[in-house]
Amino acid sequence: MVQFTVWDIFSNLLIATEWTIILSIIAFVCGGIVGLVLLFARTSGVRPLVFVTKIYIEFFQGTPLLMQLFLFFFGIALFGIEVSPWMAATMALTFWTSAFLTEIWRGCVESIPKGQWEASTSLAMTYFEQMRYVILPQASRIAVAPTVGFSVQVVKGTALASIIGFVELTKAGTMLNNATFRPFLVYSLVALIYFCLCFPLSFMAKKLEGRLNVAR
């Protein structure tokens, strides 16, 4: 019988951690891009656009991420497209992330004083010019801390991809547990690795929050 040392388990978990990181980054970056597009729609003041984005956000914030993963995994397959766990996970996490980021960023945009909008309107700026040159540069400063804070949720969210069979840190933990029968050790190590990924981000978010309050 093959014997597993603690180092064997740990090094295998580290290999899988790479996929957790890759999935997190892709979800965060793509989610950020989709979220930015949605932010423009959400704050545009065009009724149908606002309405559609509101429904989108309500859906992705009001349903479990796990269910969204299932829906993407089984839903895309209905169109006759072969879905890999990787593709379903990336898509679900991207859309889920975008909904939360849009909501966070909307709060930041709305915290910009109304006078800024009025001043830029009186300078005959279009909506996109206002956002690009006046609102977003100011809003983005406020947005940094909560955005970094949310990235922790994205990293933790990727753990659910294990359920539809994507091999990342959690799935690797389950597989190693099945091979070694040492659940206490395996899941402690898995938790430890997640902690090492997430804690620096949480810590940074807290520090950024503090710095912003001083600046005001």
Next chain:
Amino acid sequence: MLYKLQFAELLPYWDVLLQGLVFTIVLTIVSTAAGVAVGTAGASARTFGPAWLGWIVVVYVELIRNTPFIVQLFFIFFGLPAAGVKLDETTAAFLAMVINLGAYSTEIIRAGIEAVPKGHIEAGVSLAMTKWEVLRHIVLNQAFRKIYPALSSQIIIVMLGSAVVSQISAQDLTYAANFVASRDFRNFEVYLVATLAYLVLAIVTRAVLRGLGRIFFKAAS
């Protein structure tokens, strides 16, 4: 060829799904009550307790907030038996939910406690109130009023997160959906129905919490 959705095939399983829904609701209510109690104790200990106790609370909060719920669940359900603590799946699900919400609500309530002006506490002490009376009537009373909206959204987040307990075969709504999917192979239909049930549950929970908030804190909001 386009696939035709067939929701009618789910009808024979309505009782399974309903049972799952009830489990999810009970799980949410119980873990909310216990989790907020843990959070109140944790936040009070962190702010007013001795330093060593405060450190334990910090470690607890940070450990839980920086690891995924599913890993916590697996640790409790698979890991603890190896250390001699055996739990059935329902107990493990409840325990994991309480521990998880406890950590988040500790952090939320602590923010509320810290927002209470120091003068109020001193005023209470000068009125010969005991330490507990000050905590109960002055500190927590005001703290909860302030953080109620934040706590409400955390409760909904935890409720949605509870879908994961199906993975240790605790029989919640997601477990029921998995069960039905394995029987009639209408995966998409059943998950769509379950997802909408969660959405309705989230909207209803939000409304209920808002209503309760209005009853408890008449002055606020």
